[in-house]
Amino acid sequence: MSLKYSEDAAKILAERGVVIIGGVKPGMRTDTVAALLASETRASLIVKATDQEGIYTEDPRKYPDAKKLDEISFDDLERLLAENRHKAGIHQIIDPEAVRILKKNI
Incomplete structure (x- = not known):
């Protein structure tokens, strides 16, 4: 994310208390930009904002027996994302790169 974009978003956040952002460059998911x-x-x-009610053990649209997780640590979330990363047709609830950034900075 460019410094100018980051500074503009931070200014809006300080002024208005909320900022809504999208992707800022090709290949960078909005999760990563937000993180x-x-x-x-x-x-x-x-x-x-998502159409899922939370984080599940598997995609609940494909696996009706998937369990919703009320809490999850960054380490467990990384493991869950890694386990499902290479399954066909999987759309992950959050970008693994965003999790890495948040884990490092929280």
Whole structure:
């Protein structure tokens, strides 16, 4: 994420209390952009809008017996994402790179 973009987003966050952002360059998922901005601004909260009710052991749309996780550590989330990374047709709830950034900076 460019310094200019980061500074602009941080300014809006300080002025308005919330910032809504999308991808800033090809190949960078919005999860990663949000994690980078949260890290740079020392945010205490990130809200991710999604059509799922939370994090599950597997994709609940494909596996009806998937279990919803009420809590998960960064280490366990990394393991869960790694286990499902190479399965065909998998869309992960959060980008593994975003998890790495958040784990490092929280």
